[in-house]
Amino acid sequence: FQKRKDIFKMVNVAILGYGTVGNGTAQVLTGNLENLEKRLGQRINIKYILDLREFPDDPLGDRVIHDFKIIENDPDVSIVAEMLGGAHPAYDFSAAALRAGKSVVTSNKEVVEKFGDELLRLAEENHVRYRFEASVGGGIPVISPLMHSIVTSNKVTEINAILNGTTNYILSRMGKENIDYETALKDAQKLGYAEANPSADVDGFDACRKICILAAIAFGKLIPMEKVKTRGIRDITPEHIKSAERNGSRIRLIGRAVLLDSGKIHLEVAPYAVKNENPLSGVDDVFNAILIHGNYSDDIMLYGKGAGKFPTASAVVSDIADIIARGNSFAPDEALNFNRAPEAYEEKLPEKLIKETAAVLGNPVFES
Ligand code: HSE
Numbered sequence: 001f002q003k004r005k006d007i008f009k010m011v012n013v014a015i016l017g018y019g020t021v022g023n024g025t026a027q028v029l030t031g032n033l034e035n036l037e038k039r040l041g042q043r044i045n046i047k048y049i050l051d052l053r054e055f056p057d058d059p060l061g062d063r064v065i066h067d068f069k070i071i072e073n074d075p076d077v078s079i080v081a082e083m084l085g086g087a088h089p090a091y092d093f094s095a096a097a098l099r100a101g102k103s104v105v106t107s108n109k110e111v112v113e114k115f116g117d118e119l120l121r122l123a124e125e126n127h128v129r130y131r132f133e134a135s136v137g138g139g140i141p142v143i144s145p146l147m148h149s150i151v152t153s154n155k156v157t158e159i160n161a162i163l164n165g166t167t168n169y170i171l172s173r174m175g176k177e178n179i180d181y182e183t184a185l186k187d188a189q190k191l192g193y194a195e196a197n198p199s200a201d202v203d204g205f206d207a208c209r210k211i212c213i214l215a216a217i218a219f220g221k222l223i224p225m226e227k228v229k230t231r232g233i234r235d236i237t238p239e240h241i242k243s244a245e246r247n248g249s250r251i252r253l254i255g256r257a258v259l260l261d262s263g264k265i266h267l268e269v270a271p272y273a274v275k276n277e278n279p280l281s282g283v284d285d286v287f288n289a290i291l292i293h294g295n296y297s298d299d300i301m302l303y304g305k306g307a308g309k310f311p312t313a314s315a316v317v318s319d320i321a322d323i324i325a326r327g328n329s330f331a332p333d334e335a336l337n338f339n340r341a342p343e344a345y346e347e348k349l350p351e352k353l354i355k356e357t358a359a360v361l362g363n364p365v366f367e368s
Contacts, residue, residue: 010043011324014071014102016093017084018051018064020192021107021134024313025081026060032317040324047077050093068093072100078328079320082106085196091115098122098130103328105319107134107312113209117222120335127329131319136210137288138165139311140304141318146292147217147333154294156218159257160361163210165286165307166194166201167233167253171271172284175241175250181233193286193307204232204253204269211255211267214290219259221341223267229347230269231366240365244273249362250281258353264346266353271365278361 013029015022026046029036037043048065055061068089071077080097082104084090091111094104098119106112111119112132123130133143150156162168169191170184185202188194200206208230216222233253244251252274258266274281279301283289288306293299305311349357357363 010045011079012045012047012074012077013079013081013320014048014050014077015046016050016068016071016080016082016090018049018053018055019083019085020309021312021316022049022051022081022083024309025083025316028310028313028317029320030060036317036321040321042324044320044324047074068096072096078102079323080104081316081320082108082111083316084108085110087111087114091119094119094130095122098126098128101126101128103129103131103323105131105133105316105323107132107316109135109206109209109213113212113222113225116213116216117338117340120338124330124335129323129328129330129334131322131334132213133319134312134315136163136213137290137302137304137315138306138308139314140288140290140302140306141315142214142290142302143217144318144322145302146214147337150292150294150297150300151218151337152333154296155259156292156294157259158293159211159214159218159255159290160280161211161214161255161290162252162280162283162288163207163255163290163306164201164204164253165288165305166198167204167207168283168288168306169193169286170202171233171236171241171251171253174236174238175245176284178238180238181236188286191286192309202232202234204230207253207255208269211257211269214255215257215265215267216338218257218292218337219265220337220339221265221344222338223265223345224340224342227342227345228267228269229368231271232269233271236271236365244365247273249273249275251365252280252283254280254361258349260346260350260353262346263344265344266346266349272362273365274362275360280361
C-alpha cells in the first residue's frame with residue numbers, strides 16, 4: 001500500500017545532453033510516466049535539459065538550459081541523468097552533482113571506466129547514488145543483476161561477452177548478406193548504434209571499456225583499459241568469415257574476463273571464431289549477450305539490444321526508477337566492488353585455459 005504523502009512528492013530530474021540517448025530518455029520518461037508514477041508512488045518531472053543547442057520545436061524545448069550551475073544550485077533537483085558522452089565535462093558535472101547531494105545515473109562508459117571508482121566514493125560520502133546500468137549492454141539489465149544478485153551468491157570466475165552492437169551488426173551482416181564492411185558500418189551509423197568516432201567501436205575500445213566495468217563488479221578490481229590487450233574487427237575479411245563458417249563457427253568480437261587461480265585477472269577483447277554450439281555464436285545484429293559463469297549458478301546468459309536510442313534509454317530510466325523506489329541513499333554493495341587495481345592484470349592465459357577456451361568458445365581469429 002502506498003502512503004498518501006508519498007503520492008504527492010515530486011522528483012525533479014535533470015537531463016545532461018539531449019543527443020540520441022538523452023532525447024530517448026526524455027521520451028521514455030514521458031511516454032511511460034503514468035506507469036512509472038503509479039509504480040513508484042511519486043510524481044516525476046523533467047525540470048532541466050542541459051545542452052549547447054536550442055530545441056525550439058521539441059515538446060520539452062522550454063526546459064533547455066545551457067548553464068550547469070543552475071542544476072547544481074537547484075535543491076529541488078534530486079536526480080541528474082548524464083548522457084553527454086566523452087570524459088569531460090561529463091565527469092566534472094557528475095562529480096559536482098554528487099557533491100551537491102544529487103544522485104547521478106549515466107550511460108557514459110568512458111566516465112565509468114575512467115572515474116567510476118572515484119564517483120562511487122563521492123556518492124558514498126555524499127549519501128547519494130551513482131548508477132550506470134546503460135553503460136554496458138544497452139537495454140540489457142546486466143550491471144544490476146551482476147552487482148546485486150550474481151556476485152552476492154556466487155564467485156564469478158569467467159565472463160565471455162558480445163558487448164558492442166555496431167561490430168556485431170557489421171559482422172552478422174557481412175556473414176549473412178555478403179556485404180562489405182564499409183556499407184555495414186554506414187548502416188550501423190544511420191541506425192544510431194555507432195559511436196561518434198567509429199574507431200571506438202571497430203577497434204574494440206568500446207567493448208574493452210565495457211568488459212573492464214563488468215570485471216570490476218565481478219572481481220572487485222578495476223583494470224584500466226589501457227592495460228588490456230584489445231583487437232577490433234578492422235582486419236576481418238570475407239575470407240575469414242567464410243573460413244569460420246566452413247569450420248562450424250561464426251566470427252564475433254568477444255570481451256573476456258577470467259579470474260585466474262593466482263587471483264590475477266585476464267582481460268582481452270578480440271575477434272573469435274565462436275563455435276556454433278556456443279550460445280554467443282547465435283547473437284546477431286545489434287544484439288549483445290553476456291555469458292557469466294558463477295561457481296554455484298553455472299552459466300547465466302543475459303541477452304538483448306546492446307545499442308540504440310530506446311533500449312539504452314530504457315536502462316537509464318531503470319536506474320532513475322531504482323533511485324526513486326529504493327531511495328537516494330547509498331547502497332553499500334554498489335561501491336564495494338570497484339577498486340582500481342592495474343597490478344592485478346595478467347595478459348597471458350595459462351595453457352590449460354587456452355585449451356579449455358578453444359573447446360568451449362572457439363579460437364581467436366588472429367594469433368597473438
Ligand atoms: N557504440 C556502442 C555500440 C553503443 O555499438 O555498442 C552502445 O554502447
